[in-house]
Amino acid sequence: MKLNLHGPNGEQAIEIAGHAPVYRFRWSGAAERTANVEMPEPNVYSVLLDGRVYDARVEETAAGTLVIVIDGYRFEIGVRDPRRWSRKDAARSADGVQTVAAPMPGKVVRVLAAAGDRVEAGQGLLVVEAMKMQNEMKASRAGRILSVAVKEGATVVAGEVLATIE
Amino acid sequence: MFRKVLIANRGEIAVRIIRTLREMGIASVAVYSDADRLSRHVRMADEAEHIGPSPSAESYLVIEKVMDAARKHGADAVHPGYGFLSENAEFAAACEDAGLVFIGPSAESIRRMGSKTAARQTAVAAGAPVVPGTSHGVDLEEARAFAAENGYPILLKAVAGGGGKGMRRVDRDADLASSLRDAASEAARAFRNPDIYVERLIENGRHIEIQVLGDRHGNMVFLGERECSLQRRHQKVMEECPSPLVAQYPEMRLAMGEAAMRAARAAGYYNAGTVEFLVDRDRRFYFLEMNTRLQVEHPITELATGLDLVRLQVEVADGARLPFTQEQIALRGWAMECRVYAEDPYNHFLPYPGKLTRLTRPLGPGVRIDGCVYDGWVVPMEYDPLLAKLVVWAEHRENATARMIRALREYDVGGIHTNIGFFRQILEDGEFRRGNLHTGFIDDFLERTEAPKAPEDLSAVAALIAALHTVKRNANGAAKTAPETSAWKETGRNEMLR
Numbered sequence: 001m002k003l004n005l006h007g008p009n010g011e012q013a014i015e016i017a018g019h020a021p022v023y024r025f026r027w028s029g030a031a032e033r034t035a036n037v038e039m040p041e042p043n044v045y046s047v048l049l050d051g052r053v054y055d056a057r058v059e060e061t062a063a064g065t066l067v068i069v070i071d072g073y074r075f076e077i078g079v080r081d082p083r084r085w086s087r088k089d090a091a092r093s094a095d096g097v098q099t100v101a102a103p104m105p106g107k108v109v110r111v112l113a114a115a116g117d118r119v120e121a122g123q124g125l126l127v128v129e130a131m132k133m134q135n136e137m138k139a140s141r142a143g144r145i146l147s148v149a150v151k152e153g154a155t156v157v158a159g160e161v162l163a164t165i166e
Numbered sequence: 167m168f169r170k171v172l173i174a175n176r177g178e179i180a181v182r183i184i185r186t187l188r189e190m191g192i193a194s195v196a197v198y199s200d201a202d203r204l205s206r207h208v209r210m211a212d213e214a215e216h217i218g219p220s221p222s223a224e225s226y227l228v229i230e231k232v233m234d235a236a237r238k239h240g241a242d243a244v245h246p247g248y249g250f251l252s253e254n255a256e257f258a259a260a261c262e263d264a265g266l267v268f269i270g271p272s273a274e275s276i277r278r279m280g281s282k283t284a285a286r287q288t289a290v291a292a293g294a295p296v297v298p299g300t301s302h303g304v305d306l307e308e309a310r311a312f313a314a315e316n317g318y319p320i321l322l323k324a325v326a327g328g329g330g331k332g333m334r335r336v337d338r339d340a341d342l343a344s345s346l347r348d349a350a351s352e353a354a355r356a357f358r359n360p361d362i363y364v365e366r367l368i369e370n371g372r373h374i375e376i377q378v379l380g381d382r383h384g385n386m387v388f389l390g391e392r393e394c395s396l397q398r399r400h401q402k403v404m405e406e407c408p409s410p411l412v413a414q415y416p417e418m419r420l421a422m423g424e425a426a427m428r429a430a431r432a433a434g435y436y437n438a439g440t441v442e443f444l445v446d447r448d449r450r451f452y453f454l455e456m457n458t459r460l461q462v463e464h465p466i467t468e469l470a471t472g473l474d475l476v477r478l479q480v481e482v483a484d485g486a487r488l489p490f491t492q493e494q495i496a497l498r499g500w501a502m503e504c505r506v507y508a509e510d511p512y513n514h515f516l517p518y519p520g521k522l523t524r525l526t527r528p529l530g531p532g533v534r535i536d537g538c539v540y541d542g543w544v545v546p547m548e549y550d551p552l553l554a555k556l557v558v559w560a561e562h563r564e565n566a567t568a569r570m571i572r573a574l575r576e577y578d579v580g581g582i583h584t585n586i587g588f589f590r591q592i593l594e595d596g597e598f599r600r601g602n603l604h605t606g607f608i609d610d611f612l613e614r615t616e617a618p619k620a621p622e623d624l625s626a627v628a629a630l631i632a633a634l635h636t637v638k639r640n641a642n643g644a645a646k647t648a649p650e651t652s653a654w655k656e657t658g659r660n661e662m663l664r
Contacts, residue, residue, distance in 0.1 A: 003633045007625075014633045027629045035630055043524070043580075045631050049623065056631040059523060059580055066635060068628040072575060072587040073620040075628035079636040104516045105547055109351075124344065131517040131551045133399070134352050136344075158518075 006065075006078035097146065100137050100163045102156040106130030111152050113163070117145045125163050128156065139165055167484055168192050168243045168267065172236045173207070174257075175247030176226060178538040178554060179460070180207035183245050186476040195239045197232060199225035201546040206538040213239050220548045226250045227358065229257050236266055243267035243483060245476075249550070252459040253280040253328065269483040271437050271458050278433040279456040281325050283363050285429075289453040292432035294425045297368060297444060297452045303361030306346055312364045313339065319369070322346060324353035325361035328457060330400035332356060335367060368452070370604040372445040373397065374409050376426035377467050379475070380436040381482040387490070388423040389471050390497045392463055394442075395603040396592070398515050403608070404589065405503045407466035410563060410601030415449060422451055429453060438464075438479050462555070465536055466501035469559040500566040501559045504574070504589045506537075508551040511588035512617050519547040524580030528573035532559045545582060553584065563601070567593050591618055 002015045012028040026032045036048040047054040059067040061076070068075045110127040113119055124136040125145070146164040150156060171187055172195040173180045184194045184207065196211035201220035208214045215235035218225035225231065227250055236244055244261050246252035252270065259273035270276075279285045283303070286296050300312055303325045313320050313336070322345055324332030332353030334345040346362060354360035372395045380386035393409030394402040412418045426441035433456070440461045442454040464475050482488065508518045525541040537554025545551060558573055560566040574590050592598050592611060620628075 001637070003636065005629050005632055007629070007632075009625075012629070014629050016630070016633055016637075023630065023634065025630050025633075027626050030626070033626070035627070037630070037634060043635075045634075047627050047631065049627060052623065054624070054627045056627055057524060057578060057580055058631060058635050066632050068631050069578070069580070070620075070624050070627055072590060073618070073624055073628075074587075075620070075625065075632070077628065077632040079632055081636075103513060104510075105519050106517070107547070127348070129355075130519060130547045131549055133517055134348060135514075135516065136348065 004080045098165045099161045102160045104130050105157050108150045108154045113145050115145050115147050170241045171243045172241035173245050174232045178536050179247040181538045182536050184210050195241050197235050201548050245269040248459050267483050271435050275433045275435045276458045279458045282455050285455050288432050289429045292428045294429045294453040297365050299365035300363045309364050316366045319367040321365045321367045322349045322362050326357035326359035333400040370606050374445050375440050375442040378430045378439050381488045382436050385488045387492045389467050398608045403505050405463040407470040407501045465557045466503045469501035470497045499561050500563045502566045502570050503557045506554045507585050508545045508582050510583040511585045517551045518583040519545045520582040522581050526578040528576035533573050
């Protein structure tokens with residue numbers, strides 16, 4: 001079986017054969033290796049590879065990717081089965097339009113710009129507060145505010161678009 | 167001795183206080199906001215009272231609500247913890263007026279030390295050196311005048327401040343207005359007091375503080391120092407007792423300890439308190455402020471002295487004399503604390519509230535955790551994102567560092583970002599190992615180091631597990647993959663049907 005993985009180093013293929021708990025795999029063009037894999041707790045895998053022990057913990061993100069944590073290192077990986085029809089990657093934003101997204105869940109405490117305003121690079125657009133910490137969202141370049149998607153007092157989730165600049 | 171104590175706080179410090187109260191045979195009363203019904207401190211207490219909506223300004227900061235809860239439950243004393251109302255003189259006075267013992271200093275001492283500007287005046291009068299700054303809250307024009315006279319960089323600080331809230335470094339005039347506005351707004355939210363004063367910024371100073379403890383009979387001791395130089399956003403994240411600098415120049419300990427006690431005595435202080443000093447590169451120390459309450463990082467002093475500071479607080483509040491003299495206090499070994507926050511250290515330390523999906527805590531020799539989290543808990547977005555304090559003790563600094571790294575490797579928190587991995591990186595750092603600490607250390611560190619690169623084999627294992635997990639999930643069908651989502655959807659559906 002072959003799957004494409006999209007990780008920090010771009011797209012790489014993995015081939016796996018075998019049955020639980022012993023799997024042979026080839027990853028990223030390297031030679032075939034054999035690993036012993038057990039799941040002692042839900043979403044926690046114990047792996048033996050070349051005599052070394054690894055504890056791998058798996059989280060599923062809202063974006064549909066997997067976060068694998070091993071010895072404190074986080075790997076965010078998207079898995080794609082090349083045999084299935086898959087949607088193309090999320091469409092890139094239209095030319096020249098920049099979005100300002102909430103970097104964390106929180107509450108909009110101040111809106112400092114309105115649609116139509118001209119802004120300079122580095123100018124504050126909104127202030128988002130979470131856990132008593134206020135963070136000013138700044139324009140990363142000069143331009144005109146196309147839209148402000150939130151009002152003061154609004155609760156936002158991480159990644160939510162707050163404003164667009166063209 | 168008290169029979170029942172109300173804890174006017176939440177989170178890890180409320181849990182910490184409940185533990186000692188239980189050991190002393192004293193019943194505990196927790197208070198909670200809407201967001202905290204399922205917080206650990208409520209689940210652990212003997213009694214609990216709801217005090218309002220999630221924003222702390224409508225619950226934990228409302229004196230009348232806390233007083234009502236204390237009356238209703240028949241508490242005879244109140245422990246304020248740190249933050250919230252702990253340095254509010256009005257609250258201490260309200261407790262005393264209601265016949266409740268406030269486990270802390272007198273309202274008068276808080277007034278003289280709680281406001282940073284009043285504290286500076288008290289310290290100056292007691293002969294302690296202070297950093298040049300304004301003697302009161304300022305407006306934009308006054309801040310500009312101070313900067314013109316003393317030069318940039320300057321530091322804006324909340325008059326009622328603490329914990330780095332309402333604090334801003336300003337490097338140039340162009341940033342002054344917006345920084346002052348943000349600092350004032352943050353201060354107003356955190357302390358209900360928007361006043362901001364200005365100090366000259368001492369670059370790359372060390373933050374070293376002295377723990378003092380006094381009884382109501384005029385006795386006072388100091389319990390060594392703590393090094394708190396590792397900070398991000400002007401907030402401590404890692405502390406040590408003793409300080410590596412003071413360990414090297416032990417004569418500093420007595421000099422700072424005596425200066426701290428002079429300042430505390432000048433305020434008529436009793437109970438536990440902390441005098442903070444800024445130490446410059448020539449090892450000159452300046453009084454910064456006094457925290458008139460238990461400090462977040464008190465556990466490292468407890469491990470190095472063998473004392474329970476909360477127990478001592480309760481005992482002296484009850485009128486007991488200090489059970490030891492200065493000569494009987496000794497620091498033994500080395501203690502270190504890491505503040506585990508729900509935040510992303512590789513994305514400007516932004517808070518990261520959310521649901522914990524997994525929790526494995528370190529155990530074994532010399533490890534202590536003061537925390538409030540459990541598997542399945544949702545970290546609320548309304549409060550400080552401190553999850554737990556991981557504290558270790560060992561014979562000396564090198565072993566304490568190794569033990570902390572070992573403990574951090576055992577610590578696993580799933581579902582949210584934490585700074586656990588970041589601490590490991592710092593502890594491995596040569597400059598840290600040499601004890602070359604200063605308040606700009608973390609910013610420098612981030613500049614000179616890159617995010618750690620995973621060993622090749624870990625990447626291979628991660629790839630294998632990602633693939634196997636996906637295959638397993640697809641085989642099990644969609645129903646099992648996201649029980650959380652479907653449960654929510656189900657609730658939503660039920661709601662709509664009603």
